[in-house]
Amino acid sequence: MQRQLLNTLGRGTRQLIRGQQMRPLSVSAQRREIFKVQSAEDFDKKVKNSQTPVIVDFFATWCNPCKLLTPRIENIVGENAGSIKLAKVDIDEHSELALDYDVGAVPVLVVLQNGKEIKRMVGLQDEDKIRAWVAAAVKESKN
Amino acid sequence: MSLWKLLQVSSAIRSIARSASYLGKVKYDYDLVVLGGGSAGLACAKEAVDNGARVLCFDYVKPTPVGTKWGLGGTCVNVGCIPKKLMHQASLLGEAVHEAVAYGWNVNDQNIKPDWQKLVKSVQNHIKSVNWVTRVDLRDKKVEYVNSMGAFVDPHTIEYSVKGGPKQQATAEYVVVAVGGRPRYPPILGATEFGITSDDIFSYDREPGRTLVVGAGYVGLECACFLKGLGYDPTVMVRSIVLRGFDRQMSELLEAMMSERGVQFLHTTIPSSVERQGDGRLLVKYRNTTTEKEDSDVFDTVLWAIGRKGLIEDLNLPAAGVETKNDKIVVDSKEATNVPHIFAVGDIIHGRPELSPVAILSGRLLARRLFAGSKQLMDYADVATTVFTPLEYSCVGMSEEMAIQTHGPDNIEVFHGYYKPTEFFIPRKSVRHCYLKAVAEITGDQKILGLHYIGPVAGEVIQGFAAALKSGLTVKTLLNTVGIHPTTAEEFTRLSITKRSGRDPTPASCCS
Numbered sequence: 001m002q003r004q005l006l007n008t009l010g011r012g013t014r015q016l017i018r019g020q021q022m023r024p025l026s027v028s029a030q031r032r033e034i035f036k037v038q039s040a041e042d043f044d045k046k047v048k049n050s051q052t053p054v055i056v057d058f059f060a061t062w063c064n065p066c067k068l069l070t071p072r073i074e075n076i077v078g079e080n081a082g083s084i085k086l087a088k089v090d091i092d093e094h095s096e097l098a099l100d101y102d103v104g105a106v107p108v109l110v111v112l113q114n115g116k117e118i119k120r121m122v123g124l125q126d127e128d129k130i131r132a133w134v135a136a137a138v139k140e141s142k143n
Numbered sequence: 144m145s146l147w148k149l150l151q152v153s154s155a156i157r158s159i160a161r162s163a164s165y166l167g168k169v170k171y172d173y174d175l176v177v178l179g180g181g182s183a184g185l186a187c188a189k190e191a192v193d194n195g196a197r198v199l200c201f202d203y204v205k206p207t208p209v210g211t212k213w214g215l216g217g218t219c220v221n222v223g224c225i226p227k228k229l230m231h232q233a234s235l236l237g238e239a240v241h242e243a244v245a246y247g248w249n250v251n252d253q254n255i256k257p258d259w260q261k262l263v264k265s266v267q268n269h270i271k272s273v274n275w276v277t278r279v280d281l282r283d284k285k286v287e288y289v290n291s292m293g294a295f296v297d298p299h300t301i302e303y304s305v306k307g308g309p310k311q312q313a314t315a316e317y318v319v320v321a322v323g324g325r326p327r328y329p330p331i332l333g334a335t336e337f338g339i340t341s342d343d344i345f346s347y348d349r350e351p352g353r354t355l356v357v358g359a360g361y362v363g364l365e366c367a368c369f370l371k372g373l374g375y376d377p378t379v380m381v382r383s384i385v386l387r388g389f390d391r392q393m394s395e396l397l398e399a400m401m402s403e404r405g406v407q408f409l410h411t412t413i414p415s416s417v418e419r420q421g422d423g424r425l426l427v428k429y430r431n432t433t434t435e436k437e438d439s440d441v442f443d444t445v446l447w448a449i450g451r452k453g454l455i456e457d458l459n460l461p462a463a464g465v466e467t468k469n470d471k472i473v474v475d476s477k478e479a480t481n482v483p484h485i486f487a488v489g490d491i492i493h494g495r496p497e498l499s500p501v502a503i504l505s506g507r508l509l510a511r512r513l514f515a516g517s518k519q520l521m522d523y524a525d526v527a528t529t530v531f532t533p534l535e536y537s538c539v540g541m542s543e544e545m546a547i548q549t550h551g552p553d554n555i556e557v558f559h560g561y562y563k564p565t566e567f568f569i570p571r572k573s574v575r576h577c578y579l580k581a582v583a584e585i586t587g588d589q590k591i592l593g594l595h596y597i598g599p600v601a602g603e604v605i606q607g608f609a610a611a612l613k614s615g616l617t618v619k620t621l622l623n624t625v626g627i628h629p630t631t632a633e634e635f636t637r638l639s640i641t642k643r644s645g646r647d648p649t650p651a652s653c654c655s
Binding site: 060061062063064092103104106 | 267268269271272275276278
C-alpha cells in the first residue's frame with residue numbers, strides 16, 4: 001500500500017517536473033516481480049513453480065517491436081503490484097525454452113499459472129490493449 | 144494351454160516378427176545426416192523430411208581470425224547474398240538522395256554521410272531474425288538440429304560434441320556434405336592478423352575508411368562498390384583480370400564503370416606484406432608483376448577477396464574414403480562422391496557454380512532422388528547470375544568468347560546496343576556503360592546462346608529471360624516480343640544492330 005503511494009507520488013512528481021510518462025520507481029519488491037530469466041533452472045524455479053501467475057516476455061535483441069513492448073509491459077505489471085509477475089526471456093540465450101513454448105515471431109507474451117499456459121499475445125500492441133489483456137489475465141488467474 | 148498363456152505366447156511371437164522386419168529397415172540412427180546448415184544443407188534436409196526421412200542436420204561456424212561468428216543459415220544468410228544486397232541497397236540510396244534533388248525534392252544532399260554503425264546494426268538485426276526463423280522452421284519441419292561440427296568416423300558414422308561436451312556418434316544411411324567454403328587468405332606476412340574478409344565486413348565494428356580490396360572477382364568488386372557508394376575510398380588490387388570466367392567485354396565495361404565512379408584499380412599487382420604502423424593504419428607492400436616495380440601504400444582496412452576454399456579439413460574425409468580435389472569434393476551428375484551413399488551439394492562441390500539458388504535446387508533434387516524415387520538430375524547449364532555493382536551486370540548462358548569457341552566465329556551473331564534509361568536523364572546520370580548484348584546462332588531462327596546486360600536492377604531484368612533461354616529462346620521470338628515501355632528490359636526486344644555490321648551501337652533517342 002505504502003509502496004503504491006510512493007510509486008504514484010514519485011511518478012506524479014516526475015511527470016510534473018519532466019512532463020512525460022516515466023517508468024515507476026524501482027522498489028525492492030519490484031525486483032522480485034520483474035526479472036530476466038538466467039537459465040532453464042531459473043525458469044523452473046521462478047516461473048513454473050511460482051505461486052503467482054507470471055507473464056513471460058519472449059523477446060530478441062534484434063527485434064525492434066520487442067524493444068517497444070518491454071517497457072510497456074513492465075509499466076503495466078508494476079501497476080498491478082504483486083498480483084502478477086514478469087519474466088523476460090531472451091530467445092537467443094534460451095532458444096530451446098523459446099521453441100518449447102512455440103515462439104515463432106517475437107515479441108510474445110505468455111501467461112503461465114502453475115506452469116500451465118492461460119493465454120498469449122503475439123506482437124506489439126498499444127498500451128491500453130496490453131493493460132486490458134493483463135487485467136483479464138489477473139482475473140482469470142483468480143478463478 | 145490356458146487362454147492367458149496363449150495370449151502371452153502369441154504376443155511374443157508378434158513382437159519377434161516385428162523386430163525381425165525392423166532389423167532390415169532400422170539399421171541406422173537416421174536416414175540422412177546433413178553436414179552443414181546453409182542453403183544446400185537446409186534445402187536438402189527439409190525436402191528429405193517432407194518425403195518421410197529421419198534427418199539430423201549439423202551446423203557450426205568456426206570464428207574468423209578476428210573473431211567474427213554468426214548463426215544458423217550458412218554463408219548466404221549471414222555473410223553473403225543477404226548482407227551484400229542490403230549494403231548494396233544502402234549505397235544506391237546514397238546516390239538516390241542526390242538524384243532526388245534534380246527531381247525537385249528539397250533535401251540537403253551536401254556532405255551526406257552514412258552512419259556505418261547504424262547500417263551494420265540494421266543489417267545484423269535482419270540477419271539474426273533470419274537465423275531465428277530458420278531455427279523455428281527446422282523445428283516445425285521436424286529436422287533435428289545440432290550446433291556442432293561433424294566428422295566421419297567411418298563411412299556411415301559421424302562423431303560430434305556439443306559445446307565441448309562428451310563425444311557422441313550418429314549413424315546414417317545417407318550422408319550429405321554441404322559444409323560450404325570460407326574466404327582464402329594469401330600466404331603473406333600479416334594476412335590473418337591485419338586483413339579481414341567478406342566474413343567480417345558486414346559486422347565490422349568500425350568504419351572501413353580507406354580500404355584495399357585484394358581480388359577482382361564478384362566479391363571484391365561488389366564490396367569495393369558498396370564501400371565507394373557509402374563514401375569510403377576503395378582500391379581494387381587485381382592480380383590478372385577482372386571477373387575471371389565472365390564475358391571479357393562485359394567485365395571490362397564493368398571495370399570502366401567503376402573507374403568512372405572513382406574506384407581505384409591496381410592492375411597486375413600482387414600483395415607482398417601487411418604491417419601495422421604506429422598510427423594504427425596498415426602499410427601494404429605490393430609488386431606490379433608487369434613492371435616488376437615494388438610499391439606500398441597505407442590503408443585503414445585490407446579486405447581479402449582472392450577466392451574461397453571448401454571446408455574439407457574438419458570432416459575427416461579419409462575415414463570415409465571420400466575423394467577431394469583442390470580443397471573441394473568431387474561428385475558426379477547425381478552429386479554422389481566416390482562413396483555411393485555419401486553425397487555433396489553446394490559450394491563444397493568441385494567445378495560447379497558457387498551460388499545459393501544452385502545449392503538450394505540441387506539439394507532439393509537430391510533429397511527427392513533419395514527419398515521420393517525421383518530421377519531428375521540438377522541442370523547446371525544456363526544458370527543466370529548477377530554482379531551487384533552500382534550499375535549491375537547480369538548474364539545467362541554463354542559468354543561471347545565461349546560461343547565463338549564452341550560454334551566458331553562464323554556461326555555466331557551478336558546483337559548489341561548501348562541504351563539510355565529514362566530515369567537517368569534528369570539527374571544527368573552517366574549512361575556510358577548501359578549496354579546489353581545477345582549472343583546467338585547465326586542460322587535459322589537464331590537460337591540465343593547467351594544474354595548479357597549492364598544497367599539498373601540487372602538481376603530483375605535477366606531473371607525472366609533466363610526462363611526464356613531455358614525454353615529455347617530465339618532472336619526471332621525476342622524481336623517479335625513487344626517491349627514494356629519505358630523500361631530498360633525492353634531494350635532486349637529492340638536489339639537490331641549486329642557486331643558484324645560494324646554500325647554504331649549508340650542510340651540517338653528512345654521510342655523508335
